[in-house]
Amino acid sequence: MAATAQTDPAGATPSKGSATRAAILERAVDLASVEGLEGLSIGRLATELEMSKSGLFAHFGSKQELQLAAVEAAAERFRQTVIEPAEAAPAGAARLRAMADAYLDHLESDSYSGGCFWGAASADYDDRPGPVRDAIAAALDLWLATFEQQLEQAGVEQADRVAFELYSVVMGANSRYRLSRDRRVFDHARATVDRLLADGRSATV
Helix, strand or coil: CCCCCCCCCCCCCHHHHHHHHHHHHHHHHHHHHHHCCCCCCHHHHHHHHCCCHHHHHHHCCCHHHHHHHHHHHHHHHHHHHHHHHHCCCCCCHHHHHHHHHHHHHHHHCCCCCCCCHHHHHHHHHCCCCCHHHHHHHHHHHHHHHHHHHHHHHCCCCCHHHHHHHHHHHHHHHHHHHHHHCCCHHHHHHHHHHHHHHHHHHHCCC
16 A cells, blocks of 8 residues: 655645745744734734635644744744854854844844844733743743853853843844834944943953
8 A cells, every 4th residue: 555645734745734834934923023922813814824714723723822833933033043153153252243243134134024023022921921921031041041151151250241231232222223213223232242242351351
């Protein structure tokens, strides 16, 4: 008896089902950057993608499952866009600067329709307890821990404080740009990153 290809819940082959799911999540992350994760629903996304609700339900059985998958997809996009390219730089200050530059470049390029996904998601869920908030917090904790690790390797004192300051600079640049559309904020942010790294390293001398 010849083997037959297994199908996903939507009736598609695994490769087609995976591609469809990836395309859905790509749009979901972008839409959530504009309207927030709370505004992300299967019905809303189905309308955006001109799909049936039943087709989307085959990939995501609930709004919460869709939101959690969007957080995971955004984290993967961050890893591919910011973390992985920066790993070519030497560990420590050089890699941290590369990470900050990569993310500022990412925001300045308007890769997200609504700016930083994490900024929008944090504002949406900071006071909403539950699995979605926990997933957002865990992703941001990992980002800050990565900053802190590189700062420690650079010999920066109070690495946790400087990591927080770097995070605040990037988030502040995103917020200000979304309102003002003034791209100079990214130059200001890069200068601030350089100053924070220089100040942190000089404090160890």
